[in-house]
Amino acid sequence: MTQWVSKAVGIDLGTTNSAVAVMNPSDTDTVIHQDATRARTTPSCVWRNPRNGELVVGRKAYARIGSEPEPVTSVKRLMGTGRTVALGGEQVTPPQVSAEILREMKRQIEQDVSGFDSAGTRWLVDRAIVTVPAYFDQPQVEATREAAELAGLGVVDLLHEPTAAASHYCWKAGIRDGTFLVYDLGGGTFDVSVVRCTAGDFRVLGISGNTMLGGDDIDGALAHHLLGLLRADGWQLDLDISGDPEDALRFRRLKSLAEAAKKALTDRTEYMLRDSGTVLDQAGDPVVVDTLVERADLEEAARPFVERTFQYCEEALDRAGKEAGITLADVDRVILAGGSTHLPLVRQLVTERLCAHSRGAEPVYERVDTVVALGAAVRAAAVGGLELHDEERTVRVALRGTAVTTAERATVAGTAQALAPGIDLSGGYVQLTAEDGYEDSADLTPGGGFSFLRVPVTPGAQTLLGIEVFDAAGEPRAQVARAVTHDREAGPLGSPVTSAICAKPILLEVSRSGRRHRRELIPAMRPLPLKAHFTFSHPGDTGTVEFRLFQQSRQIKVITAEVPSSTPAGTTIHVDVEMDAGLLITVRGTIGEHPFDGAVEVPPERELPDAEQVAALHRGFEEAVAYLPTGERTVSNAKMAKAKQGYDSAVAEGDTARAVHEFGQMEELVSSVGRPEADLEPPKHDFDRLIAQCEDANRYLVTRAADLEVPHDAVEMGRAIDVQRGQGERAFAAGDQRSYGEAVSQLHGYLEHLRALTTKVFTKDAPLSDLERAAGLLSFVLERVTELRGLVAAVGTEEHRQTVEDVARRAGALEPVLGQDPARVQQEAAREVRRLEQLETILKGRRRGGEDGSFVPVDRP
Numbered sequence: 001m002t003q004w005v006s007k008a009v010g011i012d013l014g015t016t017n018s019a020v021a022v023m024n025p026s027d028t029d030t031v032i033h034q035d036a037t038r039a040r041t042t043p044s045c046v047w048r049n050p051r052n053g054e055l056v057v058g059r060k061a062y063a064r065i066g067s068e069p070e071p072v073t074s075v076k077r078l079m080g081t082g083r084t085v086a087l088g089g090e091q092v093t094p095p096q097v098s099a100e101i102l103r104e105m106k107r108q109i110e111q112d113v114s115g116f117d118s119a120g121t122r123w124l125v126d127r128a129i130v131t132v133p134a135y136f137d138q139p140q141v142e143a144t145r146e147a148a149e150l151a152g153l154g155v156v157d158l159l160h161e162p163t164a165a166a167s168h169y170c171w172k173a174g175i176r177d178g179t180f181l182v183y184d185l186g187g188g189t190f191d192v193s194v195v196r197c198t199a200g201d202f203r204v205l206g207i208s209g210n211t212m213l214g215g216d217d218i219d220g221a222l223a224h225h226l227l228g229l230l231r232a233d234g235w236q237l238d239l240d241i242s243g244d245p246e247d248a249l250r251f252r253r254l255k256s257l258a259e260a261a262k263k264a265l266t267d268r269t270e271y272m273l274r275d276s277g278t279v280l281d282q283a284g285d286p287v288v289v290d291t292l293v294e295r296a297d298l299e300e301a302a303r304p305f306v307e308r309t310f311q312y313c314e315e316a317l318d319r320a321g322k323e324a325g326i327t328l329a330d331v332d333r334v335i336l337a338g339g340s341t342h343l344p345l346v347r348q349l350v351t352e353r354l355c356a357h358s359r360g361a362e363p364v365y366e367r368v369d370t371v372v373a374l375g376a377a378v379r380a381a382a383v384g385g386l387e388l389h390d391e392e393r394t395v396r397v398a399l400r401g402t403a404v405t406t407a408e409r410a411t412v413a414g415t416a417q418a419l420a421p422g423i424d425l426s427g428g429y430v431q432l433t434a435e436d437g438y439e440d441s442a443d444l445t446p447g448g449g450f451s452f453l454r455v456p457v458t459p460g461a462q463t464l465l466g467i468e469v470f471d472a473a474g475e476p477r478a479q480v481a482r483a484v485t486h487d488r489e490a491g492p493l494g495s496p497v498t499s500a501i502c503a504k505p506i507l508l509e510v511s512r513s514g515r516r517h518r519r520e521l522i523p524a525m526r527p528l529p530l531k532a533h534f535t536f537s538h539p540g541d542t543g544t545v546e547f548r549l550f551q552q553s554r555q556i557k558v559i560t561a562e563v564p565s566s567t568p569a570g571t572t573i574h575v576d577v578e579m580d581a582g583l584l585i586t587v588r589g590t591i592g593e594h595p596f597d598g599a600v601e602v603p604p605e606r607e608l609p610d611a612e613q614v615a616a617l618h619r620g621f622e623e624a625v626a627y628l629p630t631g632e633r634t635v636s637n638a639k640m641a642k643a644k645q646g647y648d649s650a651v652a653e654g655d656t657a658r659a660v661h662e663f664g665q666m667e668e669l670v671s672s673v674g675r676p677e678a679d680l681e682p683p684k685h686d687f688d689r690l691i692a693q694c695e696d697a698n699r700y701l702v703t704r705a706a707d708l709e710v711p712h713d714a715v716e717m718g719r720a721i722d723v724q725r726g727q728g729e730r731a732f733a734a735g736d737q738r739s740y741g742e743a744v745s746q747l748h749g750y751l752e753h754l755r756a757l758t759t760k761v762f763t764k765d766a767p768l769s770d771l772e773r774a775a776g777l778l779s780f781v782l783e784r785v786t787e788l789r790g791l792v793a794a795v796g797t798e799e800h801r802q803t804v805e806d807v808a809r810r811a812g813a814l815e816p817v818l819g820q821d822p823a824r825v826q827q828e829a830a831r832e833v834r835r836l837e838q839l840e841t842i843l844k845g846r847r848r849g850g851e852d853g854s855f856v857p858v859d860r861p
């Protein structure tokens with residue numbers, strides 16, 4: 001079986017040169033493409049061979065400079081201008097030319113990626129992050145996107161070049177925070193940007209530069225110097241560069257010799273430039289060049305241009321100062337990018353003028369030719385994730401994030417999508433297996449999303465994860481695999497993610513002494529990803545704690561944490577919240593020793609419904625309630641009136657988010673009325689009672705451990721009961737009769753077992769059982785009182801309320817008598833139970849259950 005793996009690559013589409021890189025399969029290192037000559041960059045040059053019409057891209061096209069027809073160069077300068085260029089006699093658009101360059105980059109990296117292939121896994125390239133200068137405006141950005149699409153690449157993102165360079169530095173250094181000045185001197189452009197990275201998020205604070213300043217100017221200046229030497233040697237070279245096309249060509253050729261000398265002078269101080277025949281002088285004689293070029297000559301030619309760059313640096317810093325109060329003294333590192341920063345003079349002047357006044361003593365001079373492409377690849381791995389296709393390419397599983405994790409419990413999240421017409425994954429699920437027998441499954445959300453939290457990975461090693469996608473009928477539809485590497489030292493690979501922000505606050509609602517409080521977990525307009533930690537205190541006296549997540553006023557998730565009901569009130573609840581750039585919120589926490597977690601992807605914004613939609617909803621509602629029994633209709637009407645009121649007031653206040661939420665509530669209400677309520681068997685209160693009985697019996701057995709002949713592990717049993725409670729409650733909420741029934745029958749089994757043990761103790765020791773039985777009955781009465789209070793609040797009258805409170809009062813008074821006269825307590829408690837049962841029967845006639853089995857409050861006059 002073969003699976004297809006697509007990994008996004010990073011492409012620097014430069015004015016002079018382009019480069020492409022990708023991260024390796026384990027996301028631990030970068031791979032940059034090198035051609036046969038070991039060059040890591042490709043000239044952004046396109047030429048059409050006039051003889052066969054073939055397109056030539058890169059080095060071979062570059063070699064055609066100075067001959068007819070001329071290749072297209074520096075097309076990046078024309079992006080978004082609406083102008084066209086001539087390519088082999090045909091007028092083409094700049095995005096079309098750029099697309100040819102990108103196609104070449106795709107072809108190049110495909111060679112490297114095919115090296116990742118292993119038995120059963122074939123890698124492919126169909127997505128990329130392409131970089132653009134920070135000064136590119138919208139039309140230029142759009143033209144770049146168009147070029148990528150023409151080249152058959154899905155655009156995962158467009159990334160600013162300085163951000164890419166800074167991302168690469170941060171990844172390498174394993175840091176998440178810092179202020180950087182990116183100094184990018186390329187072939188024809190100079191760009192300087194002040195970039196700040198906060199918790200892995202990048203922001204460009206100030207930019208400046210000159211789109212007509214670069215290595216080209218240095219080549220020109222050095223060519224002029226050479227020209228002087230050659231003329232002195234007697235060659236006929238009185239060139240009219242701007243007036244005479246032939247002279248222009250001569251000069252261009254001389255410039256290319258100068259460029260070679262310039263590059264050679266990076267790591268030596270003098271260079272013997274030898275050439276013959278590249279340039280013909282005006283008399284038609286092939287010029288023989290045999291001259292010593294010293295670094296001092298080059299520096300003299302280059303200095304004025306390098307000097308000019310610093311005025312732009314000041315400008316960018318000024319802007320960053322206005323934007324964020326940043327000065328040069330706040331800059332942690334100056335990062336060099338662009339081929340021209342190889343010039344020793346550049347590094348020297350940058351050190352003197354910038355680094356000396358910033359925090360880092362020296363500039364970062366690392367892989368300057370390819371740092372932009374490498375940074376884009378780092379980002380592509382983090383943002384583009386991995387897309388896995390099954391052999392037939394009928395299903396695509398897109399996994400978020402990278403294959404390297406610093407945590408021993410990894411998050412595996414993504415989406416599954418059917419690509420073939422015959423496959424429907426809605427209602428399906430995903431099964432995850434790890435090497436050590438770990439197995440879990442997760443339902444697909446309506447959008448095809450799934451997430452597994454806390455997937456165990458082998459420390460310091462690679463763990464192979466199997467992912468199988470099933471449709472709603474349980475039919476396996478795709479099977480793919482991915483490896484995850486645990487590396488404690490791994491840098492913040494997943495972090496260099498910019499543009500995403502959280503537009504609306506995420507709130508957590510908790511109940512405290514019956515009142516609901518909302519706490520802001522993630523403030524609005526924060527760049528993503530982000531992490532936060534919170535503490536709450538446990539309200540006590542409950543087996544489940546609910547955390548309701550809201551996006552502004554819209555509820556987006558309920559996370560239910562199960563805790564033993566014995567957990568004391570005030571126990572600290574720790575909650576860690578993470579939101580990634582794809583808007584996936586992950587919540588992990590503990591209540592005492594008990595972990596809980598949940599994840600939710602913030603659903604896309606809905607729009608405010610129009611008047612017609614509101615009217616249609618009302619009509620639907622009227623139709624639905626018409627068939628309800630009177631009592632239920634009253635309740636539904638009251639609920640609808642309330643929701644409508646909320647909606648109207650939200651609209652009046654202009655709070656669109658809340659209005660949309662209220663409208664959603666109305667829709668839910670209509671659909672709940674429309675469909676017959678899932679009547680699960682047994683009723684929920686029976687289930688609750690069953691739990692209470694199990695717990696009582698278990699607790700009682702703890703006190704009588706000494707009297708038991710067989711050992712009883714109450715802690716273990718307590719846990720087992722908790723598990724069933726959780727399963728049952730979830731199943732009930734989901735209307736899943738099968739799982740609910742399973743939980744109930746398990747609990748019946750436990751109860752039987754516990755009863756058998758209890759009976760043994762009882763028969764052994766009768767007098768005490770009276771007290772126990774009385775205590776049990778009394779606590780049962782109090783429990784029923786709580787339940788009935790809810791029911792009364794929903795559908796009862798003042799009289800009913802009085803009856804319940806009377807029972808509560810009398811039962812309360814019985815408690816102190818328990819020790820002295822258990823028989824009397826037992827009798828009286830039994831009487832109260834009967835009263836409550838009668839009342840319940842009356843109320844049930846009036847009852848209209850809420851969907852989760854809770855009771856709905858009704859406004860009474």
Ligand code: ADP
Pocket residue numbers: 013014015016017018041185186187188189214215216259262263264266337338339340341342343369
């Ligand atoms: P761009 O980003 O504009 O596409 P690059 O960053 O690739 O271009 O820079 C190309 C420029 O770098 C050219 O002018 C080239 O001459 C110059 N360059 C490349 N290597 C060296 C070197 N070793 N010393 C000086 N300049 C160099």
Ligand code: MG
Pocket residue numbers: 014015184186338372
């Ligand atoms: Mg560049």
